Each structure stands twice: as C-alpha cells, then as structure tokens.
Amino acid sequence: MADEKEGYVAERVLSRPSRRSLRLIGAAVLLATGMLGGLSAPCAAQEGPKPDPAGVATGDKSAAVDAAGNPFVVPEPTDKTTPDYANKKKDFDDYQAQAAKEPLAVKLADTVGHVRIATNFSWTLLTGYLVLFMQAGFALLTCGLVRKKNAAHLMMLNFAAYVFAFLAYYACGYALQFGAVAVNAAPANLGGTPTLNKFLIGSGLWGFLGGKGFFLVGPGYDAGSLCLTLFEVVFMETAGYIIVGAICERITFWAFLVCELFVGGILYPIFGCWVWGGGWLSQLGSSMNLAHGYVDFAGSSVVHAIGGFCAMALAIVLGPRIGKYGPDGKPRPFPAHNIAFVVAGTFILLFGWMGFNPGSTLGASDLRISVIAVNTNLAAVAGSAMAMILWYMMFGKPDITMACNGMLAGLVAITAPCAFVSPTSAVIIGVLAGTVVCLGVLFNERVLKVDDPCGAISVHGFCGWLGAVCVGIFADGTYGAGWNGVGAATYLGNAGQGVTGLLHGDTRQFLCQLLGATLCAIWAFGATYAVFTVVNKIKSMRVAPEVELEGLDVPEFGLPGYPEDVPVAVQS
Amino acid sequence: MKRIDAIVRPEKLDEVKESLASAGVHGLTVTEVRGFGRQKGHTEHYRGAEYTVDFLPKVDITVLAYEDRLPDILKTPRGGRPHPHWGTRTESHLMLHVDLTVIRELLGTAVESLHPA
Numbered sequence: 001m002a003d004e005k006e007g008y009v010a011e012r013v014l015s016r017p018s019r020r021s022l023r024l025i026g027a028a029v030l031l032a033t034g035m036l037g038g039l040s041a042p043c044a045a046q047e048g049p050k051p052d053p054a055g056v057a058t059g060d061k062s063a064a065v066d067a068a069g070n071p072f073v074v075p076e077p078t079d080k081t082t083p084d085y086a087n088k089k090k091d092f093d094d095y096q097a098q099a100a101k102e103p104l105a106v107k108l109a110d111t112v113g114h115v116r117i118a119t120n121f122s123w124t125l126l127t128g129y130l131v132l133f134m135q136a137g138f139a140l141l142t143c144g145l146v147r148k149k150n151a152a153h154l155m156m157l158n159f160a161a162y163v164f165a166f167l168a169y170y171a172c173g174y175a176l177q178f179g180a181v182a183v184n185a186a187p188a189n190l191g192g193t194p195t196l197n198k199f200l201i202g203s204g205l206w207g208f209l210g211g212k213g214f215f216l217v218g219p220g221y222d223a224g225s226l227c228l229t230l231f232e233v234v235f236m237e238t239a240g241y242i243i244v245g246a247i248c249e250r251i252t253f254w255a256f257l258v259c260e261l262f263v264g265g266i267l268y269p270i271f272g273c274w275v276w277g278g279g280w281l282s283q284l285g286s287s288m289n290l291a292h293g294y295v296d297f298a299g300s301s302v303v304h305a306i307g308g309f310c311a312m313a314l315a316i317v318l319g320p321r322i323g324k325y326g327p328d329g330k331p332r333p334f335p336a337h338n339i340a341f342v343v344a345g346t347f348i349l350l351f352g353w354m355g356f357n358p359g360s361t362l363g364a365s366d367l368r369i370s371v372i373a374v375n376t377n378l379a380a381v382a383g384s385a386m387a388m389i390l391w392y393m394m395f396g397k398p399d400i401t402m403a404c405n406g407m408l409a410g411l412v413a414i415t416a417p418c419a420f421v422s423p424t425s426a427v428i429i430g431v432l433a434g435t436v437v438c439l440g441v442l443f444n445e446r447v448l449k450v451d452d453p454c455g456a457i458s459v460h461g462f463c464g465w466l467g468a469v470c471v472g473i474f475a476d477g478t479y480g481a482g483w484n485g486v487g488a489a490t491y492l493g494n495a496g497q498g499v500t501g502l503l504h505g506d507t508r509q510f511l512c513q514l515l516g517a518t519l520c521a522i523w524a525f526g527a528t529y530a531v532f533t534v535v536n537k538i539k540s541m542r543v544a545p546e547v548e549l550e551g552l553d554v555p556e557f558g559l560p561g562y563p564e565d566v567p568v569a570v571q572s
Numbered sequence: 573m574k575r576i577d578a579i580v581r582p583e584k585l586d587e588v589k590e591s592l593a594s595a596g597v598h599g600l601t602v603t604e605v606r607g608f609g610r611q612k613g614h615t616e617h618y619r620g621a622e623y624t625v626d627f628l629p630k631v632d633i634t635v636l637a638y639e640d641r642l643p644d645i646l647k648t649p650r651g652g653r654p655h656p657h658w659g660t661r662t663e664s665h666l667m668l669h670v671d672l673t674v675i676r677e678l679l680g681t682a683v684e685s686l687h688p689a
Contacts, residue, residue: 333618395617402619442620455619 049182049194055223058191059117061109067367072109120189120363121227127359128231130352131238135162137348138241142248144341145401145454147334149551150249151561157244157256164257165240165264169233172214176200177269177277178228179210179219184278184485189363190227195219205283210273231359232272235303238356239268242307245454246315249334250322250548253556255541259314262531268306271523275302281516285486291509292499293484294516295475297372298360300416300467301520308461309524312450317532318541320451322548331445334453336401346404350380353411357418368419368479375418376411379430383410386434394438402438405455409437412460413467420475420499429470433463465517472513475501576635576645579607585631592635595644603632 052058064072074095077088099106139158146154180199184207186192196219200211213220216229240263247256274281275296285293296302325331336342357376358369387406388398413433414426421429440458444450450457480498482488491497492506500506535541542548547555560566580588582604589600606627613626637645 331621333621333623335618335623395620397617399617399619445620 048197051195051219051222051225052191053221053223058222058224059114061106061113063113063117063188063191064109065116065365072112116365117189117191117224120365121223123364123369124190124227124231124359124362127355128234130355131231131234131359132352134234134349134352134356135237135241137345137352138238138244139345140341140348141345141404142241142245142454144338144343144345145245145336146249147551148337148562148565149553149560151337151553152559153552153556153561154244154248155561156253156557157248157251158241160253160257161240161244161260162237165237165260166233168261168263168265169236169269170216171265173236173265173269174216174229174232175211175213175220176209176266177272178225178232179212179214179277180207180273180279181210181228181277183207184283185276186278187224187228187362189361189365191224193222193225193228195222196225202280205280205287207273207277207279207283209270209279210277228362231362232276235299235356236264236268236272238299239303239307239310240264242304242456242460243311243314245456245459246311246450246452247318248453249552250318250542251314252541252543255535255539258535259532262528263307263310267310267524267527268303271306271520272302275516281519282484284512284516285484289508290512290515291506292480292486292512294512295420295471295480295483295499295509296416296468296516297419297471298357298415300412300414300464300470301517303464304412304415304460305464305468305517305520306524308457308459308464309521310528311452312457312461313525313528314532315450315452315457317529317536320449321453322545324451325449329449331449339400342401342404346407349408350377350411353380353415357415361419371423371479372418374423375421375426376414378423378426379410379414379418379433380407381410382427382430383407383413383434383437386410386431387438390435390438401455402441405437405441405459406434408459409433409463412463413470415464416467417471417474419479420471420501422474422476422478425470425474425476429467429474432470433466436462436466461521465521468517468520469510469513471499471501472506472510473501473503475499475506475509476504477506576633576637578633578635579605579630580633582629582631585633588633592645596641597635597637597645599636601634603634605630605632 050057062071062073066072074092076092077085079085082088135158139155142158143151143154178193179196181187182192182194182197183199184205186194196210196212198211199207200209202208212218213225216226219225220229240260243259243263247259251259273279275294276282280287281294283293284290321334323332324334353376354373358372361369361372384403384407387409388403391402392398410430410433413429413436414421417429418426437455437458440462441452441455444452444457452458475498477492477494477497477500481491481496483499487497489495492500500509502510532541543552543555551560553560554566578588585602592600607630608626608628613624613628615622615624617623635645
C-alpha cells in the first residue's frame with residue numbers, strides 16, 4: 001500500500017504540464033508498483049534459497065565436475081537402505097579426509113567450479129544471441145514469400161511479435177514455464193537456479209505449471225535464472241514467429257497482438273513446463289516407468305510443433321486469402337515476391353540454428369555440442385536435397401521456396417533428436433522431413449484446403465511432430481545417461497546407457513515420444529482453436545475484403561513496403 | 573515521316589538499338605509492355621499449384637523516320653545472311669519476336685514493295 005501511495009504522490013507532482021498524458025503514465029506507474037510490490041513482498045518473506053542477482057555466489061566447488069560428470073565434492077549418502085551405501089560412505093569419508101588435508105585444493109575447486117559456470121554462461125548467452133538473430137531470418141523468409149503489396153505489413157507483424165510476446169513472457173510466461181525447474185530439472189550447467197522451486201499447479205513428479213519468477217522479480221532476479229531467461233525467451237519468440245507464416249496477408253494488427261500475447265504468455269509456457277520445466281511429461285519415466293520420460297532436446301515439439309499447430313488453428317479460423325481457391329476449388333498460387341529474401345532468410349535461420357541446438361546443452365562444458373552441430377547441419381542439407389529431388393520428380397523443376405522449406409524441415413525435425421542420434425541417423429531424419437514437408441504442403445493446400453502462405457504448418461507442425469517421434473526411433477543410447485532422472489547408474493542393463501530409441505531396443509521410449517508429440521499437437525491446435533474461435537466471434541480477426549485486395553500495408557500501417565511503386569505526391 | 577513500332581524481347585533491345593544506330597537512327601523511344609503471341613505463354617508450378625505465365629514482358633520500340641530512310645531502317649536478311657536491324661520471324665529463336673506484321677500494318681504495302689520476296 002505504501003508503494004501505491006508513493007506512486008500517487010509522484011503522479012500529482014508530475015502532472016502539471018500535460019495532465020492528460022502524464023496521468024496515464026502515472027496510472028501505469030501506480031499499477032506497476034502495486035503489482036511488483038504485491039509480488040515481491042511474499043517472495044521476500046519466504047524461506048529457502050536466496051537469489052543471486054550479482055552473480056557472486058553462483059558457481060563454487062559443487063560445480064566442479066570432470067568430463068564424465070563425476071563431481072569433485074562427494075555428497076554424503078543419506079539413504080542407508082541402498083545396497084552400495086557402504087561404498088558411498090567410504091568415498092565420502094575419503095573425500096572429507098583429503099579435503100581436511102589439502103584445504104588449498106578445495107579452494108581451487110571453488111575457482112574451477114566458478115570458471116565452469118562462467119564458461120557455460122558465455123555459451124548459453126552467445127547461442128541465445130544466435131537464436132535471436134533467427135528472428136531476422138524468419139522476417140526475411142516470410143516477407144519474401146508473400147505478395148509485394150503485403151511486404152510492410154508482414155515485416156511489422158514479425159517486429160511486433162518480438163516486442164509483445166517478449167513482454168508476455170516477461171510477465172508470466174517464464175514463471176509458468178520454469179518457475180519450478182529446480183524441482184526436477186535443475187539446469188546444473190547454469191548453477192542450478194535453486195530459487196525457481198515451486199509449482200503453481202501440481203507437485204513432485206506431476207507438475208503442471210511453474211509458480212516462481214513472475215515479472216522476473218524476487219526468485220527470478222538471479223544471475224543464473226536470467227541467463228536461462230535470455231536463452232528461453234528467444235526460443236519462445238521462435239514459436240511466436242512461426243504463426244506469422246500461416247496467418248499473414250489477412251489478419252488485423254490487433255488480432256495478431258492478441259495471438260502473440262496468447263502464445264508467449266500461455267500456450268507455449270504451459271507445454272514448455274511439462275517438458276522442460278520439470279513437469280509431468282518429462283517425469284513419465286520416473287512416475288510411469290516410460291523409459292526416460294518425454295524427451296525433446298531443443299524443441300521440435302516444444303517450440304516448433306507448438307508454433308506450427310497453433311498456426312494451423314489460426315489459419316483455419318481466419319480462412320483462406322481471397323482468390324486462393326477458384327470456384328472449382330482448385331488452389332491458385334500467389335508466387336513469392338522476393339526469392340532473394342527467401343534464400344537469405346533461410347541461411348540466416350540455418351546459422352541461428354547453430355545456437356538453437358548446440359546451445360540447448362546450456363553449457364560448453366558438455367562436449368556433445370560438436371556432434372549436435374554436425375547432426376543439425378546434416379539434417380538440414382538432407383532435408384533440402386530431398387525436397388529438391390522430390391519436386392524435380394513431381395513437377396519437372398525444383399521449386400526454390402520448397403528447397404528452402406526442405407532445409408527448415410530438416411532443421412525442425414533434427415531439433416529434438418540432435419543430441420541423441422548418430423550423423424547417419426541425422427541424414428535419414430533429414431530425408432524423412434524433406435519428404436513430409438513436401439507432401440504436407442500439398443496435403444494442406446489440396447486436401448485440407450488450409451491456406452498457409454509460407455508453409456509454416458508443414459515445416460514446423462508436421463516436421464516438429466516427426467522430430468519428436470524420431471527421438472524414440474533413432475536415439476542410440478550414447479548420450480543422455482540419467483536424462484530426466486532416469487537410469488543415472490545403469491539403463492537397460494548397461495552403465496552409461498543414455499536415451500535409447502526403438503531401433504536400439506527401447507520400445508517404451510518410442511511410445512512415450514509418440515504420446516508426447518501427439519499431445520503437443522492436440523494441445524496447440526485445440527487450445528488455439530477454442531480461444532480464437534471465440535475471439536473471432538466477438539470481433540472479426542480478418543481485415544475487410546477491400547483492404548485485403550488492396551494490400552494491407554497502407555490500410556493497416558499507412559506506409560507501403562515499396563513506396564516507389566505507388567504514385568504519390570509528397571507535399572512538404 | 574513514318575512511325576515504326578516493333579515489339580521485341582527485352583533481352584534483344586541492346587542488339588536492335590546498336591543495329592539501328594548503325595543504320596543512321598538517332599533517336600528511339602521504348603516502352604515496357606506485356607503480351608503474348610501464338611505460343612500463349614507457358615505454365616509453371618509454384619509450391620505445387622499450376623499457373624500460366626502469358627503476359628510476358630516485352631519492349632515496344634518506336635522509331636520515327638523520314639520515308640527516304642525507310643529502306644535502310646527496315647532492311648531484312650538477304651541471301652541467308654542474318655543481319656537484320658530487327659530480326660525476322662523465321663530467322664532464329666532469338667529473332668522471333670520482332671513483329672513485322674505490326675510494321676506492315678502501319679506502313680501498308682510500302683513494306684512489301686520495299687522488300688520483294
């Protein structure tokens with residue numbers, strides 16, 4: 001209440017020169033201080049791990065581990081009933097004796113641990129910046145694929161998507177997704193973010209929504225947590241951008257902003273919590289004995305299928321663009337207006353994906369990053385090659401835009417399995433994705449008659465689903481021992497065996513992947529369709545037909561994408 | 573004075589321009605136009621949907637000339653040696669698109685008398 005009073009006084013003092021506008025600002029300040037005060041007060045009162053905003057307490061000897069992940073500090077065994085309790089107790093006693101004898105080594109381990117965390121911070125932030133650059137790639141790709149008359153509108157959609165989805169994620173998205181990450185899935189590479197430790201809905205192995213870190217205050221105002229925030233917000237933005245490709249050339253700006261707030265604040269974080277925030281899907285291995293639980297390394301489903309199926313629901317709600325289907329129901333093409341944008345955008349996306357997948361280790365101390373990087377590239381080129389060859393055979397000429405879509409399809413499909421498969425499997429996954437994307441584009445256009453100008457549904461939705469399922473088929477067990485808390489010591493009878501797919505003898509993993517990926521599609525499509533059918537009933541999300549025919553640039557934003565094309569007399 | 577119009581492929585413009593300059597033409601006007609002839613354009617696919625490209629880009633060249641200059645300007649190949657200013661319909665793939673009919677219609681029988689078969 002004290003905060004609110006201060007806000008009111010500040011408003012009174014400032015409001016003389018221009019009462020009206022400053023009153024608005026004052027109201028915003030009042031609202032914000034009240035909200036932040038209300039949120040931070042209970043957090044401060046709580047017991048538990050303290051946030052470390054300065055970053056001076058993150059990374060000590062507990063973070064010092066060797067290449068195999070063995071910690072320098074041997075933890076004291078607590079459960080006396082385990083069979084190897086005696087051995088563990090002996091290791092612990094040996095460590096204690098050594099530490100007492102060599103205190104300097106323990107001090108040095110504090111430094112080593114801090115350097116390890118610092119290295120991982122650099123890696124995570126830098127790869128996050130690469131993912132951020134993917135937004136430029138998406139903007140170019142989708143702009144190139146639409147008609148000239150909608151170029152500025154499309155660029156503005158891409159731009160506003162970043163702005164508004166970011167704010168939604170800041171307000172509640174991050175907290176809903178990662179507010180309980182320390183419970184089951186603490187990112188040890190970033191210091192473990194111990195302050196994010198409470199589910200809003202659910203608990204233990206059955207968490208449904210995170211509950212700490214709203215507005216990034218209190219437990220969210222922590223160096224380790226904010227490193228994760230930066231990396232995760234750009235992932236969410238990727239899902240936010242995907243929908244642009246399917247709804248462009250006909251959606252009003254206000255409706256688009258509602259879509260972005262929905263994706264960034266609700267749709268994406270909820271499924272993200274289930275898989276990456278330590279939620280119930282990821283813990284199915286521990287709770288239901290389903291292998292390693294649902295595994296999605298970098299987001300084929302969490303990011304791409306969510307975006308793709310959300311885009312599909314929105315495209316259905318909006319309906320096809322005027323003239324897309326002739327009176328006979330045959331689809332008509334609206335050719336891309338700038339192929340150079342399309343190709344340049346695709347390459348920027350490929351480059352950004354080098355952050356997307358390898359960065360998802362959240363640490364350069366995990367040397368699997370090189371395998372991930374090569375797998376990612378291989379799937380990309382295999383997907384593109386397949387799309388070119390397939391189109392060559394089907395239509396006599398390879399389509400440039402489909403070649404680009406094929407590359408993105410390979411990238412989307414390898415995103416979930418990239419860390420768990422061999423390079424050979426990556427090529428196969430790319431080939432599968434290249435096939436699925438081509439058939440998917442034709443299926444959407446000819447059978448379902450869903451108008452998807454940029455192929456977002458096929459590239460991100462269908463291939464995202466495929467990628468998550470591919471984990472359950474191709475994972476070879478060389479990586480991911482102890483993933484989601486399953487099989488840290490031995491798995492399938494082998495020490496060090498990681499996530500394993502159908503081809504390497506783990507049927508349960510395949511079933512779990514099939515379940516999780518399908519649930520992802522149903523969640524993204526169903527929730528979006530339900531919400532936006534209602535929104536569309538209240539007020540049409542689509543522009544007027546004459547606006548659509550003229551092109552959305554000038555009616556929506558007052559500026560054509562290519563002003564020299566429009567005869568105008570500028571008066572000074 | 574006579575006006576000559578010719579519709580040519582855009583990529584032939586430079587060649588025609590130089591050829592006409594050597595025939596003593598000092599000024600030209602060109603207009604970018606679109607159209608189709610007997611080939612009726614061609615069909616293509618964009619992301620699997622078929623479409624016809626029929627209004628192909630062309631250049632409309634306009635020349636104004638005194639009548640005594642017409643024989644030089646309208647020179648056509650002789651003795652199998654292709655050295656036209658405009659190109660003809662039968663001569664080559666590249667030359668197909670100079671529309672002599674247009675010229676004939678404009679100039680009437682004058683062209684026929686100037687260029688006996």
